Amino acid sequence: MxxxxxxxxxxxxxxxxxxxxxxxxxxxxxxxxxxxxxxxxxxxxxxxxxxxxxxxxxxxxxxxxxxxxxxxxxxxxxxxxxxxxxxxxxxxxxxxxxxxxxxxxxxxxxxxxxxxxxxFARISPNSQIFSTSTILVLDLSNSVLSSSLEELKLATISFIDNVMPATTQESFKMAIYWFDGEDKLHLLNELTSNKQELTGSVDAITDDISNDPSTDLYGAVIKATNIAEDVLKQSTKNNTIGASSVVLFTDGTDQASRYEKDAALKKVTDANANISFFSIGLGAEIDTDVLTEIGKTSSVFASNKEELENTFNDISFKVSEQANSFYLFEYCxxxxxxxxxxxxxxxxxxxxxxxxxxxxxxxxxxxxxxx
Incomplete structure (x- = not known):
């Protein structure tokens, strides 16, 4: 039977x-x-x-x-x-x-x-036809700047070390953005393959960087997705195949209310299939259901700032695995x-x-x- x-x-x-x-x-x-x-x-x-x-x-x-x-x-x-x-x-x-x-x-x-x-079968370097980019988006609203900035900086630097190759490769790039309550996704460091440049930008973050203590979470999701889409379009123009990851960190919920939740979630759902979405949440004020939908590829949560670095590391390994699971296989x-x-x-x-x-x-x- x-x-x-x-x-x-x-x-x-x-x-x-x-x-x-x-x-x-x-x-x-x-x-x-x-x-x-x-x-x-x-x-x-x-x-x-x-x-x-x-x-x-x-x-x-x-x-x-x-x-x-x-x-x-x-x-x-x-x-x-x-x-x-x-x-x-x-x-x-x-x-x-x-x-x-x-x-x-x-x-x-x-x-x-x-x-x-x-x-003569071999796995060849795929940089000639493939590029991968990471769009890291940090919540620098007042709650982060006043209570967990140093922990966030350490966790972010660890993330950069884990995701970016030890030896600079033009096919692996990362950009860092941050958001607060403004209707703007602020650029911290443009897309680059230079690990030291990225680390230096994070080191330079100070607690007076923001002028708006609110949180425009949904606006950040929509804008970051647009950026990732543009990066993929640019890679196609250069005759390469692109894959991108959006990694978003927040310690709270959307407070600015400029954009609707459904609009942000639809943006993620309808995004280019070669964009992966990861979310990292900190503390008790986050909405884990919303962050899980935003981080449709993977989401992780830290209950306190002491867990933040380990949480960032968890995501960094998943982002790295995603990028390194692409292969160029050649044979005669x-x-x-x-x-x-x-x-x-x-x-x-x-x-x-x-x-x-x-x-x-x-x-x-x-x-x-x-x-």
Missing amino acids: LNSKLMKMKNVLKAISICFVLFIAISCGNADDDVNLNLNLGDGLGKGKPVDDCLGLDESDLVLSIQDEFTTLPGKVSIFFKVSDTDGKPVPGLTADQFTIYEQGRNDACFNTISTSES SPKRDGSGENNLAIQVRNGNKQGAVQTKFNASGFKGGCN
């Missing part, structure tokens, strides 16, 4: 997966969750689709979401993708030897395994000019978990000499 139920469940899931693939086929863009059908498939498969049944792979525990794919003569295939588990948790730190490549040409009944060593295909379109499947194994995704590439002009 149990086996029968399991078989029925698998058939239902398979039917849903087919619908999911058809939906992807008519969608466009490189966002990793352009299609959201709440199927518990992490962030979706992006430009990919489920692998053919002929491979006989186990059910996926990991989701490979293809962001972009391209070929380079004489025969290199490049796939840029994000890896997460089926709960959407990012999977950073994968290496080339954890991947298996399968190709299927027009004369192949199913896929053939391609040796990762013979195909044995397919040659004249073979036309070929199917490609990539499988990854991480411990006892595995996942795979299928796509295709055109081998026009391919020949030997790739390395």
